[in-house]
Amino acid sequence: MSEDSTYGDGTEGFFGFVVGLYAAAVAVPAVTIAFELAATPSPGTLFFVLLGSTVLVAYVVGLFGRRESLAVRLGGTRSVWAALVPPLGYLVALFVSEVVRGEAPPGAVAGVAFAGALAGLVAGLGLIVASHNRYVKARLADAPVDVAFSARAPKRDRTRIKWTVVALFVGGVLCFVGEILLHFDPLRWLFQLLVPMAAGLYGGTTEREIRISSAGLIAGSPAHKQLRPWSEFESYDVADDAVVVRRAGWSPWGLRDVRRDASDVEDPEAVADALGRFLPRHE
Template identity: 50%
Template sequence: MSTDTSSPESTAATAEKSAEADAADPFFGFVIGLYAAALAAPAVTVGVALAVTTAAPVLLGAFLVVGVVAVGAGARIAGRRSLAVRLGESRWAWLAPQTGFAYLGGLLVAGDGPASGAVVGLSLLGALGAGLVGTGLVFAAHNRHAKAVLSESALCVEFSARGPARDRKRVHWAVGALVLGGMVGLAASVALELESARWLFHLLVAAGAGLVGVTTERTFAVADAGVRIGTPVHKRVRPWTSFESYSLTDDALVLHRDGWSMWGLRDVRRDPADVEDLAAVTAVLDEHLPRKE
């Protein structure tokens, strides 16, 4: 006697959900293909430059042909929503933009031969392209994973908030100091002809620019599955196991990350004054995390 108690409706719903999860995702497929092109096209073109010719039309033709084939093949083979979700769940996803560093080896083997200029240029293009497209690939995968997780979880409450007022003030001072220090340092390096030190001052300016987004407004969704933290271009779900507790003061709502965090930099810190329904948010947090006084 059969013991299967599943109804036709539940079986159909399961089949429909499975089909939806494995459906084609044209945009993600395009990003996968573009990433494949960013990795393959410079490598093949370097091979042509070293083994065949350095003529610009030939190199450009090889680059474009390989790029188009890689985009098409990647989109056709890997453009699946299920693959995007699995990649977004993996902690190894961030290896994608880092693979471009392998191209920097081309700078070491370029030598002084007739193809050295082409090898250096293509190596830099490969490193930059893989880094940028790889980052976009990670963002796309994280966004799809977040959507998939929350679609299967009871969404409890959403809110948007900036970093706490004190954090924003500190960040503004830090950004000003880094940018000003970098600009003054660049001017001094030019005046004193210290070209070897200019990279440091460029790094200071870039670090200052990067800090600007730390305390800007983010959107959050607190659900049974965890907390979705997002910007308009990048959303990530953190499970409740990623947090050990939360605390609330007049100045800050803080979700304390599990494990060691230097100066609490890994914690989620937001301004409670920006939260429209703070009572609803804390009620959900109380269900999943102990409150730290």
């Protein structure tokens, strides 16, 4: 059975809504900015252009994007992460405009571009999460879960990441203060980049659900699950302090590995037996 055969040719309205919303968040700001530069900067006119194009793009693209098989195929490929590139492009364009041109773009242009970037990132993350979840559901229909547990990152990892988060947050605050004192706008963008990075790193230390199946290793939370096939891993180890599933290939400082606190696992031996059916134990 193929990876997306569980869903066949059916449709799912919610996924279509997410796809349409993402397409609108990416395309509508560009349309609005082009209309403003070519026609009129009137706020009233721009509002109706923004609203009308959002409804039109979201509806049309959503009709084509609601196929369940599309959701499964997207969730099974890494290219789905490219959904974050266009929204980030708006932020990069604003940053380059201020640094290269030495001045900020017109207020309405900057506002639309920044709002589009935020909306696109939120919608893009929603698209990624929804497709990953549907892919996991499709694969587990043919390969039920053998063992499941929930655990935090190991204590050593939590300590290291805590200090990294503190450093990033302090750096972000310094950039914010520097922007105020030096009137150097690019420092504001660094602040807006470093603080979310710190939050994202901290989130990686919190409790995660791990499921072991013949289809692969599923990791995530009730809201977002990701499945990695066993071919992406090379070995495992279950020690007193950590359950580690090592990724194949380059994994600097083990950052790509799945590492969970063994003290949070109720039955480490059952986890070791399940992992041993698919991977060799690390020597």
